[in-house]
Amino acid sequence: MNQWRTGWMQGVADFRDLGRAGADETLRVRVVSAVAGERARVKLSNRFGDGPLSVGALSVSAGDRVISARFAGRTDVTLPAGQECWTDPLDVTVQRGGEVTVDLYLPKPTVQATGNYSRMLMEVSGPGDHVGSPDFPAVGIPTVEAPDGSRLPLPVPFVCGLEVFGPEVAVTAVCLGDSITAGGWPEGAQELLAPRLDAVMLNAGIAGNRLRTDSGGPVASFGPSGLSRFEHDVLSVTGASDVVIALGTNDLGLPGVDAPLADLPSAQQMIDAYRRLSDRAAEAGLDVTIVTITPFLGSEGYDDSREGIRSVVNDWIRTAAPHHVDFDAALRDAEEPRRLAEAYDSGDHLHPNDAGTDRLAHAMATHLAHRHGSAVG
Template identity: 45%
Template sequence: MSTTSTPPTPSTHGSEQSVRWHATWAQSLPDVRADGEWFADVTLRSHLRVSAGGDRVRLQFGNRFGDHPLRIGRSAVSTRGRTAAATFDGRDGVTVPVGSSVLTDPIDLPVGHHGAVKVDFHLPERTLFPPLFAGSGDFTCQMSEPGDHVGAAAFPAVTAPPFPMPDDADLTLHESGPFLRTVEVANRVPHAVVVCLGDSITAMGWPEIAAGLLPGGSGLSVVNRGIPGNRLRLDAGPANLSNGRSGLSRFEDDVLKTAGVAQVVVALGTNDLGLPGAFEPLGELPTAAELIAGYETLLERAGTADVRVRIATITARSGSDDYDERREQIRGAVNDWMIRALGPEVVIDFDKALRCDTSPLRLDRRYDSGDHLHPSAAGQEQLARTAVAALLAELP
């Protein structure tokens, strides 16, 4: 496997070189080779809700962690009752090399602010990707029966197995499927893209909720680059590859190479505290100083790229499976450093937004999914409101 990521090459049809494109929906693609399955001649349909609208749209497909070239057959985008085919340099399909990403040609299909979009693409060859789980609401991916069903009015979806969750957990899971990495739009008015770099708390969907709360004329687009199990400092170990490369490792690909990026919200650190001793070696538990150094590195790298950084405090975790006093002391020291050293211009206080007033080391019952770590649906909405308030406060 290639250890570098090739930036996508857009079409160069004359005036296209002067068009400005901005990400309006995104996800991160973790390494799922350890738990993937092989499928052939199937169509995937992703149900998405974008952030900012635009006059035209294009798609980015990625094969960052593949062992084999990825063959994509026909593909299409649907919104507002219209469907348009996607092409690659004028051709119906494309082969994505290992470690690379590709962009479709621009598609003449207007997309509305916070609009619902469907993306279909056919995988004609034997392809490895993770099983698709039943999602919810606007964030689901379906796999078809065998065949090319791109654009089908009645999509012949295969029933997905339920995602195994605790019976008492109020978790909202969003399943957007493999390979589709980014949706971009072209706007007459430029948009500042806010990339949310996070773990499962981010992947669960507060950025998409935040995008819907932003007024259409805000000039902002919010996209989600969260990976469940992701850490700030260290890549996932060999037994947990789907937890992804660390925030530090993927910052270049997932933030700086996002079209139109102007800001990043870093919401990482929870798994740096929680995974060591359970899923990763205990010796990987960081000190407060080591975590702080990780945030400082991201601040420096973003500043060099002229990208504004917002850092979210680490939310309460008392009562969770991996909670102990040592980890709590580290969390408290890191959050204190953020608030004291960085201040409200940089910090978004997710901890304050979700914690219980009378027992501040715990999540408020309204915002607790039941595992005392992940926010409930109401907690996700609270995080979205908190992020939007911070983003809008800086607008002229």
């Protein structure tokens, strides 16, 4: 039976401190839908804005069809600070794994405050309304300066969800995580599952995100905690059947580095937070999987006391979580289990490289396939 399903989403955070304000420009955002259907709608967010978001026009393109969007019948919309909205349903055919392009025209000076670093980059036009244009006058991919002086693509603002009206899928899992999740293991797991299990893995990773503690100040872009954003980023996701909780690394590593040392939790406080999220998910009818916290010996923020907390928490996840996937075991060094194996270390002793991300994807795909009576090669 056809129904609305989430085909793509991103968790959003507060990027006001980046300070980029555009006016009389068009943004072009390309996303990939995990589901197919014959109608679609797009979600916009001004959740962290200080003022209204004015969108003069918006279009959605899939294949060779370009549709002008409407908002309650209007071609423009003004979204107050803190609010979100959906376009009206659009008659556009979306393919599973197909690219969907969203253009939005910003006629007024607009601080791009709400968004996320995304694997889907955006382009920005020269002056004018170029919504739906086949010859988009891109002026490049805007970047911002990172704390280490490197340049990062500007976070993708405002566009935070795509729903598609189409056939039901077996599993729709929201992956609530940090930068390790944002790095792409959900998409990798979905690709591995595709031949054997009709599964959608939605990436709700936010770099720097924590399980228990909201971020603020100079690192507000680390986002609301898993506890705070669970309703918004998991329970409100259309069609969700599962949640994967992949948070905890930054609860241990950030205090004393990019957060007050007083934020460092005890093992019991972390376990209590996992239990709270598990209970909320179960009440909503979602299956819960919690992943173990991966090693970080050698990274900034590591010490023996934090390693002790990680060990206790991981033991609880392995023995008491509703379901678990052992990301720790997948990535740790055989001789020094407090450290990432060299083959999977990106170089900072915290984040996995591409091979490590692939290994996490395989671990998650194997888990879900096993639960649903399939197999992953």
